[in-house]
Amino acid sequence: MLTSMGSNEGAGTAVAKVTAVSQTTVSQAGGFDFLDLKAQFATIREEVMEAVTRVMDSQHFILGSEVKLLEEEIAAMLSAKHAVACASGSDALVLAMLACEIGADDEVITTPFTFVATAGSIARVGARPVFVDIEPGTFNINPDGIEAAITPKTRAVLPVHLFGLPTDLDPILKIAEARELVVIEDAAQAIGARYKGSLVGTLGTFGCFSFFPSKNLGGAGDGGLVTTNDSIQAERLRLLRVHGSKTKYHHEILGMNSRLDALQAAILRVKLGHLESWTRGREANANRYRALFEETRATRFVQLPPLPVMESRHVYNQFCIRCQERDELKEFLRQAGIPTEISYPVPLHLQKAFSYLGYQPGEFPQAEKACQEVLALPVYPELKESQQEALVRAVANFYSSMN
Numbered sequence: 001m002l003t004s005m006g007s008n009e010g011a012g013t014a015v016a017k018v019t020a021v022s023q024t025t026v027s028q029a030g031g032f033d034f035l036d037l038k039a040q041f042a043t044i045r046e047e048v049m050e051a052v053t054r055v056m057d058s059q060h061f062i063l064g065s066e067v068k069l070l071e072e073e074i075a076a077m078l079s080a081k082h083a084v085a086c087a088s089g090s091d092a093l094v095l096a097m098l099a100c101e102i103g104a105d106d107e108v109i110t111t112p113f114t115f116v117a118t119a120g121s122i123a124r125v126g127a128r129p130v131f132v133d134i135e136p137g138t139f140n141i142n143p144d145g146i147e148a149a150i151t152p153k154t155r156a157v158l159p160v161h162l163f164g165l166p167t168d169l170d171p172i173l174k175i176a177e178a179r180e181l182v183v184i185e186d187a188a189q190a191i192g193a194r195y196k197g198s199l200v201g202t203l204g205t206f207g208c209f210s211f212f213p214s215k216n217l218g219g220a221g222d223g224g225l226v227t228t229n230d231s232i233q234a235e236r237l238r239l240l241r242v243h244g245s246k247t248k249y250h251h252e253i254l255g256m257n258s259r260l261d262a263l264q265a266a267i268l269r270v271k272l273g274h275l276e277s278w279t280r281g282r283e284a285n286a287n288r289y290r291a292l293f294e295e296t297r298a299t300r301f302v303q304l305p306p307l308p309v310m311e312s313r314h315v316y317n318q319f320c321i322r323c324q325e326r327d328e329l330k331e332f333l334r335q336a337g338i339p340t341e342i343s344y345p346v347p348l349h350l351q352k353a354f355s356y357l358g359y360q361p362g363e364f365p366q367a368e369k370a371c372q373e374v375l376a377l378p379v380y381p382e383l384k385e386s387q388q389e390a391l392v393r394a395v396a397n398f399y400s401s402m403n
Contacts, residue, residue, distance in 0.1 A: 002161075003247045006219070007269060007348065009024070012042055023226075024395070025200045030270040031337065032339065032378065032383065032384070032387045033339055033378070034212055034283040034339035034340065034341055034376075034378050035198045035378065035380050036099075036380060036382055036383075037213060039220070039303040039380075039382035040081040040179065040380070040381070040382055042069055043274075043382075044271065044274060045271060047061045047136050047270045048267055048270050051266035051269065051270050051318055052263060052266065052267065054261045054266060054376070055263050055266045056085070059261070060262055061257050061261050061263065062087075062261055062262065063242075063259050063260065063261075063262070065262075066269065067085050067259075067260050067261075067263040067265040067267045068263040068267060069264060069265070070085060070260075070265040070268055070269050071083040071084065071085050071225070072086075073269060073272055074086075074119060074133055074209075074225060074227075074261060074272065075227065076365055077192075077199075077272065077275075078191075078199045078201055078207075078227060079198075079199060079202060079230060080199075080201065080207070080227040080228070080272060081208065081228070081229040081230075081231065081234070082227065082228050082229070082230075082231065082233075082237075083225055083226070083227050084225065084226045084227075084228075084234060084237040084238055084241065085220060085222075085223070085224070085225045085259075085260035085262060086226065086260055086263065087211065087223065087224060087241075087256040087257075087258040087259060088212070088222040088223065088224045088257070088258070089117065089188040089208060089209060089210025089211070089212060089215075089222075089223075089224040089225070090120065090121055090210075091224055091241075091256070091258040092188075092208035092210070092224035092225060092226045093117060093118065093121035093122075093158070093184065093186060093373070094121045094124055094125060094256070094258075095226055095237055095240050095241060095256075096205075096206035096208055096226055096237075097121065097122065097125045097127065097184065098125060098240050098255075098256075099206070099226075099233050099236045099237050099240060100155070100156070100182050100205070100233070100323075102122075102125055102127050102155045102156060102182070103126045103127060104123050104126040104127070104239045105127075105152060105153060106126075106127040106128070106153055106154075106155040106156075107127060107129075107130045107153040107155065108122045108127050108128070108130065108132045108156045108158050108184075109126045109131075109132055109142065109143065109146055109150070109153060109154060109155045109156070109157045109158065110122065110129055110130070110131065110132070110151050110157070110158040110159070110160070110186075111131065111132065111133075111134055111140065111141040111159070111160050111162075111352075111367070112347075112349040112359075112364050113134045113139055113162070113344065113347055113348075113366075113371065114132070114160045114186070114344070114348065114365045115188070115344065116160060116348060117188075117349065118158060118160055118186050118312055118348070119131075119354065120353070121361065123354075127155070127255050127374065128153070128357070129348070129354065129357065130149050130151075130154070131149075131348065131349050131359065131364060131367075132145040132146055132149050132364075132368050133145055133364040133365065133366045133367055134364075134367050135168075135307050135366070136366045136369070136370070138162075138165055138166070138167075138168075138306055139162045139163065139165070139320070139370055139374070140159065140160065140161070140162050140165065140166075140167040141159050141167060141172075142366070143158065143167075143168055143172050143175070143403055144171075145169035146171075146175055147175060148315050150175075150179055150290035151281065152183075153161035153177070154181060155181065156181055156182035156184055156205075157172055157175070157176055157181055157182075157183050157184075158183075158184045158185075158186055159183070159185060159204075160186040160189075160199050161185065161186065161187050161189065161190035162189065162215070163189055163305070163312050163314075163316070163317055163318040163319075163343070163376075164190045164193055164307065164315035164316050164317040164318065165190070165193070165214070165306070165308065165314045166190065166193050166194065166283075166308070166312050166313075166314075167185075167195075169183075169185075169195050169200075169203050169204070170194075170196070173203065173204070176204075179255035179257060181378055182204075182205045182206075183203075183204030183205050183206075184204060184205060184206045184207075184208060185200055185203065185206065185207045185208065187200045187201040187202050187207050187208060187209050187210055188209060188210035188212075188215065188224075189210070189215065189216075189318070190315055190317065191215070191216055191217050191275070191315070192217075192275060192276070192279050192315045193210050193312075193313050193314065193315045194308075194312050194313035196310050196311050196312060196393065197312075201227045202227060202229065202322075203231065205228065205233070206226055206227065206228050207226065207227040207228070207272040208224065208225075208226055208227075208235070209224060209226075209227070210223070210224050211223030211224060211225070211243050211264065211268055214317075215317060216278065216279060216282070216315055216317050216389065217239050217268065217271055217275050218271070219264045219268050219271075220263070220264065220267050221264060221266065222264075223260050223264045223265075224260070225260075232378065236253075237284055239252060239253055239255055240253065240255040240256060240258075241255065241256065241258040242255060242257070242259060243255045243256065243257060244267065245301050250303045253347055277323040277381075279315050280381075281380075282315060282316040282317075282380070282381055282383070283314075283315075283316060283380025284315070284381075285319070285379050285380075285383050285388065286305070286314070286316045286319050286379060289304070289377065289379070289388060289392065290304055290317055292388060292389060292392040293395075296392055296395070296396035297396070297401040298392065298395050298396045298399060300399075301323055301325075301399045302321045302322070302323045302387060302389055302395065303321060303322045303323065304321055305319060305320055305321070308382075309321045313328075313353065316379050318341075318343060318376040318377075318379065319376065319377045319378075319379035320343065320372075320374050320375065320376045321375055321377060322370065322373040322374045322375070323373060323375070324373060325398075325402075326342070326373050326374065327344070327373065328398075329375065329395065329398055330342065330375055332394070332398045333391070333394055333395070333398075336388050336394050338390065338394055339375055339378060339392050340375050340376060340378075341375075341376040342374065342375060342376070343361050343374060344371055344374075344375045345371055346371060347364060347370075347371050349363060349366040349369055350368070377391060378391070
C-alpha cells in the first residue's frame with residue numbers, strides 16, 4: 001500500500017529527506033526509462049529478425065510486397081478501404097493535403113497544442129495554419145471555436161487525437177459537411193483508438209498515422225501511413241508518394257519521394273500482431289496510475305487524463321497529468337531518478353517558426369496554460385507495477401514536503 005509522507009520539518013530538510021526516500025524506492029524498483037524499447041524488442045526479437053532476414057534475402061527494399069501486405073493488414077484492422085504507406089507521419093499529413101490540392105492562399109484550422117509537424121505540414125504545402133484553442137480537459141481542439149475561425153479561404157480542419165485520446169469528431173464532421181471542408185485526422189499518436197465505437201483515422205476524409213519508434217506501433221526508424229475510404233484519393237496518394245509516377249520516368253502529377261521501405265514494413269507487420277496486447281498493457285498501466293493516485297490522495301494536487309466515454313477508447317501513447325507546480329515536480333522526480341517528459345513546453349502559435357502568422361501571447365489561453373502544466377509519465381506496456389508505485393509515491397511525497 002502506498003502512503004504519502006507527512007512532515008513538520010523545514011521545507012529544505014523535508015525535500016532532501018523525501019528525495020532520498022524516493023531514490024531508494026526507485027532503486028528498489030530496479031530503475032526505469034521513460035520509454036524502454038529494449039524491453040519490447042526482447043519479447044519479439046526472433047520474429048523481427050526473421051522478418052528482417054526475409055527482406056535481406058529478397059533484396060527488395062522499396063515498397064513491394066511487404067509494404068503492400070502491411071497496407072492491407074492495417075486497412076483491415078482499422079476497417080478502412082485504403083491504406084497508403086509513406087516515409088513518415090509528417091509526410092502522411094503533407095500527402096493528404098496535396099491529394100486534395102490544398103496550397104497557397106488556403107487555410108487549414110488546427111490546434112496550437114500538438115507536435116510541430118501538425119501545423120508544419122500545413123505550411124509546407126504553402127497554406128496558412130489557423131489555430132483554435134483546446135479543451136482544458138482533453139487537450140484536443142475545442143469544436144466550439146471552429147466555426148468562428150472559418151473564412152472563405154478555409155479548406156480543411158485538422159484535428160489531433162492527442163496522446164491517444166480521440167477528439168470529439170461529431171461536431172467537427174458536421175461543420176465540415178455544412179461548409180464543404182476536408183477533415184484530416186492527425187492520428188499519429190492514436191492508432192487503435194476509438195471514437196463512439198469507430199476507429200480513429202477512418203471518420204474524416206483522411207487519417208494520418210506515424211510509425212516513429214515512440215508510437216504505440218513503432219518501427220525501427222521513420223514511417224507513416226494515410227487511410228481513406230475514397231478510392232480516387234487513394235490512387236492519388238499512391239502517385240504522390242512516388243514523384244507522381246505510375247510508369248517509370250513518366251510523371252502524371254508533381255509528387256514527392258515518400259516511400260516506406262520494405263524493412264520497416266516487415267518489422268511493422270510483426271509488431272502489428274502484438275498491438276492489441278500492448279494497447280491493453282497501456283490501458284492497464286493507466287488504470288493502475290489512477291488507482292495509485294487515488295490511494296495516495298495526490299489527486300488533490302494533480303489532474304489525471306480524462307476517461308474515454310461513449311464507447312470511445314484512449315490508447316495512452318502518453319499518460320499526461322497536469323499540475324501548477326509542473327516544473328518543480330519534474331525536477332524533484334529527476335533528482336529521484338524518475339523519468340518524465342514535457343509535451344509540449346511551447347504552443348505552436350508562440351513558436352519562432354510560426355511568428356510570421358502574427359499570433360500573440362494570450363490568444364489561446366488554454367493551450368498556453370497546458371504548456372505550463374502538462375507532464376507525461378511513463379506508460380509503456382512493459383512498465384512494472386513497482387516502478388509505477390515508486391513514481392506515484394514520489395509525487396505524493398513531493399506534495400507532502402510542501403505542506
